[in-house]
Amino acid sequence: MQQQGKSSGSEMEVTWEDQQNINTFSRFNNRFHELEDEIKFAKEKCDNLEDAGNELILADEEMVRFQIGEVFAHVPKDEVETRIEEMKEATCKTLEKLEQEKESLVSQMAELKKVLYAKFKDSINLEED
């Protein structure tokens, strides 16, 4: 008698469309991990700027040493305050954009997972190891 069961999917056909789906999922997964790192970095920067702003309020010197490039320039307190506000705004906007991209990526990946698991069931593993 011939073996007829789908023993560990060794007879599963893989079409070009399936391959493209797998490729796309791989791309999304890579981009997801990159985004996580970028978000961590942006969050840290936001926190640092927040702390810097708070320190500034407590400081009573007129001249603050503000890092521009590789040197610390003596800048009046008000200018520093403005700069930090600008930097905080820019960083927070970037953080928001990154979070949005991550969310859309997660939902797209969930979609693809559904499609791929439907076709391949046990023969494919799309989970994080």
Place this chain on the structure above:
Amino acid sequence: MSSSSSPSGSGADLSERRGIPAAKFIQDVETYLSQSGFDSNSALAFHQERLQQYKVVEMKLLAQQRDLQAKIPDIEKCLEVVATLEARKGTGESLLADFEVSEGIYSRACIEDTDSVCLWLGANVMLEYSCEEATTLLKNNLENAKASLEVLVADLQFLRDQVTVTQVTIARIYNYDVHQRRVKQVTTPTAIAAADS
């Protein structure tokens, strides 16, 4: 070998990209093996080797990407400094700055109102530029670096796609081989049983 990529592919029909050969997608393992004359083991070996080659290229591209990603913030910092100097130009007041002489040791510099800056171009070469020229040059470098990074990222994505295709191909050939062996195992005892009876 017949081309097996469908015309509806999303730009993935390139046979190679910047020296990286594309991995041909196999529609049917059995046809591929009979057409190419490979048996399972040599096909597996061939694709494994391809995978290794792809990995080597991936390492190289990742290193280049890291370099570029470090370069871009550097250029942005330089632009910031030049912008600050330019902003001070009209006021006539000098800029006091603390800079690092060595680790943990800083010194104070008094930067007079000036029209020109010196830019380090690499290879032990430093040139003096006016503030505007410096800004233009740095902006150009920044644009080029960002464009190179974009191309590099696209290359990496293409490469990773080829790696995925190759890995899936290896899995399919292996599964096909396992399947063939199983079929042979089942039919051979049956033939012996039939011969015995």
